[in-house]
Amino acid sequence: MAMAVAMAMVLTSSSVLVFLLWIQSVASSPDHIVTYGQQDLNLVSGKRFLWPFPASVNQGHGVASLSQEFKFVQLASDGRASDNLKSAFYRYYGIIFSQHSLHGGSSLLLDQTLVLKQLQVHVHSQNEELQLGIDESYELSVPDSEDPTAASLKARTIYGALRGLETFSQLCAFNFTTRTIQVQNTPWEILDRPRFEYRGLLIDTSRHYQPLEVIRSVIDSMAYAKLNVLHWHIVDTESFPIEVPSFPDLWNGAYSNPERYTLEDAKDIVEYARLRGINVMAELDVPGHARSWGNGYPNLWPSSNCTQPLDVSNKFTFEVIDGIISDFAEVFRFKLMHLGGDEVDTTCWNVTPHIRAWLIEQNLSPFGAYEQFVLRAQKIALSHGYRPVNWEEPFDKFGSKLNNETVVHNWLGPGVAPEVVKAGYQCIVSNQDAWYLDHLDVPWETFYQNEPLAGITDTEQQKLVLGGEVCMWGESVDASDIQQTIWPRAAAAAEKLWSPLEVTKAGVSTALPRLEIFRCLLTERGIAAAPVRELGRKAPPGYGSCYEQ
């Protein structure tokens, strides 16, 4: 049966079809992964419960132990080794081998199991540029069908290889009897690829400053869940923490001197994320959500007592936006730039004499001025090589007047994506009723059941949905509680965005034991993921096992 399924996987290119075949294989394979429960958890480490679940999985009944001299080996067809992959090898070596002491690992017991001496990683493409839509697929065999002493990981890009390394690390578990790292249920044949190309997490460094060390830790945790876009909502009404060399007084809007990021810091964050296969999308939310800009340049305010939206009548406003985006272009290489455009209250424009006069002179309503502002900001971003992303209000209000390149970011509620793709725009789904992490009363099940393609039947229109994003707004989130507010609920969305629909359709009861184990895996890696069965960032209700709370 195992062989039959493995064959089928090779022969088909449709992950859905493959998955159906795999479903059949479950029936006749009683010890399949999803059939394990707490009892088995007590026999071996639970880490082999994969999250997010791969597109297709086949496994056997064997056991392999990793040799104490285990090595990651890069097979570079043209002899050129990748430093990026090398750094990933170091990271995953640490993750796999530094959990428990391997001192006194039993070579006696090793003899009784298959011993893996290396993981051979073969990346086909030398192109290491990270962009939207890059191939993240991989094929993992433990052990390799030809060489029983090696595991094999094949990918088209190093970013696919990174996803495969994460999956391999989740297969590895410390065995408390042999004191070795083991892979249960060999041979594993895993073919995997993401369902959506955009799998995002928003962080907000304006309501609370997040130290660089915390942002790095969030990026680490994203890689564990195979998320691939960090949406950095850098500035907002409350504070402006980042350096803008073109307008050096802008970060006077920071909360305090230490609560700032230099542009070099941002560059370091972007590189740190890239090494983990994660794009960083910067956001400049205009014309609303920008009061802090005026701390450095009060002219950006309509007036000192009516301070946002940004002064639409002032040429300087757009010079500043152009300056920021041109400085950002040196750092944020992801082709999407988020321009916000949400929650714009134009009252200040109406009541401020010089703007009121300008509106009349331009024969513009405040609404028309709002539209003009959004379109001008889009043009500026486009002139710097970015594709503009806007929250949904500009689409809801101005529709097809938005640039064709616009990606519309849904947030207000469900049912928006169908309208967006019907109009021919690409879409990112973040409906707040299901994917806003600051909504503490939304349980993981709701995150898990939110379907980005709901209400979209046309396959061409479905392709316009780039994916989705969970949003961690920062009003009540600082360095002390960001991780447990994000995790484990963000992981539920991560599987929805990565795994074939058939996996998540299987439902929350099937997912729960795997999610419990993924949450405990996060804590073993130093990520403060909260109990799964509680609401957002709730403390455990009482004593008990990590795997049952």
Added chain:
Amino acid sequence: MAMAVAMAMVLTSSSVLVFLLWIQSVASSPDHIVTYGQQDLNLVSGKRFLWPFPASVNQGHGVASLSQEFKFVQLASDGRASDNLKSAFYRYYGIIFSQHSLHGGSSLLLDQTLVLKQLQVHVHSQNEELQLGIDESYELSVPDSEDPTAASLKARTIYGALRGLETFSQLCAFNFTTRTIQVQNTPWEILDRPRFEYRGLLIDTSRHYQPLEVIRSVIDSMAYAKLNVLHWHIVDTESFPIEVPSFPDLWNGAYSNPERYTLEDAKDIVEYARLRGINVMAELDVPGHARSWGNGYPNLWPSSNCTQPLDVSNKFTFEVIDGIISDFAEVFRFKLMHLGGDEVDTTCWNVTPHIRAWLIEQNLSPFGAYEQFVLRAQKIALSHGYRPVNWEEPFDKFGSKLNNETVVHNWLGPGVAPEVVKAGYQCIVSNQDAWYLDHLDVPWETFYQNEPLAGITDTEQQKLVLGGEVCMWGESVDASDIQQTIWPRAAAAAEKLWSPLEVTKAGVSTALPRLEIFRCLLTERGIAAAPVRELGRKAPPGYGSCYEQ
């Protein structure tokens, strides 16, 4: 004035006297550290607000920048370098230099300030054994009075040097203008030593398993606050997560297979802590708080339906205790072993026929059997070279019958320590009304104002108070919320235990700005310390600066 104070410091051995002199120096030194406020915070990084505050501090009006080639240098009189110190150098190099990118640091501006090329560390003693009462004093000069291009750190032991390195790291701050690491208000002359030799934090890995990575992170954070004893409450009623080779079924009482520690893991934790100058005190809480022991050996239970205290009538019970302690003796080298002895309800002994019969045969009341059990456990610990520590109940109940070596650990309330030291026993203070971290409604001010020597006037009796400990009981604390439940409140107790009484007597309003900054420093180092002005582990109430919440 500065010289006069510095001289006085050298001439006196009483930190109190030194501190008084330093107080005088404040008067004529208006820019002394404690006079800085939010305004200055906005001029330079707040990191130079030291926590816990040193025994004596003198500073000037200069500025020094750390060279980009800055080095830690060990001056070993006999040429023998310390690997332990070397590893600390690597840690603190990372802490000081890896916060913000130093790319493009301005050499131009460097020229205008004093440039420090190295920190010269001189340790007098080659003895690197860590034990209770080891000398943790140090003398830090930035720059060295003879060499303006170097800072100087002198200590009697490497553990004093570790404390000095932490203080040095708190003096260093990233300057956003020069993009260099700077020390403000040079020259610094700091003479420091702890007020109490025992400054502890209890963690509880029975109510919730704490992953090794989390325990390591807690140890890191303890070093930042100069705490020096990790009281590891390993096992309790709920679970038995640690390996005991002599009785290999004991850890069947773990919550699950992965939620366990091998003895090698414990050895690694002890070494990790030692490298940070932190002792690990293991606890075996008997005869109560031990139900989980019986999962592996049901004979330890009075009966299957009355499962604790441990069966006092069974020789096997004491064989197991001896086995555990003899195995622990291979790992836990700290000379104190905590034997619990608290909250013992002897009902099960009374109602279980074979124990009831034994009591009659021994002519023992349940109370007498409790006393006999505690004394037997003490003898076993002493036979393995440990000094026994007990929670206060055995002292309250059996008083002077306890072994003279006993250290009594107060927890029930205030007013106990005076009784303990009057009886001639050493004492550790943890009165739950002030120093129990699981009491979420106890604010940092209460932690700060709790005085271990309250009610003890006799100086000889005062010497019997080893110090104090904050207790992080684990019923509602797992890997997701342990750090923000511990910090910043534990830091308030840490200063009470380290700094001269005159510092903490100055009160909470003087301490608040420094504590805010220490909390933010913890978050910059990746420690999830909660807002200072809220109760235990509360989320920030809304947007705002780390330094004002």
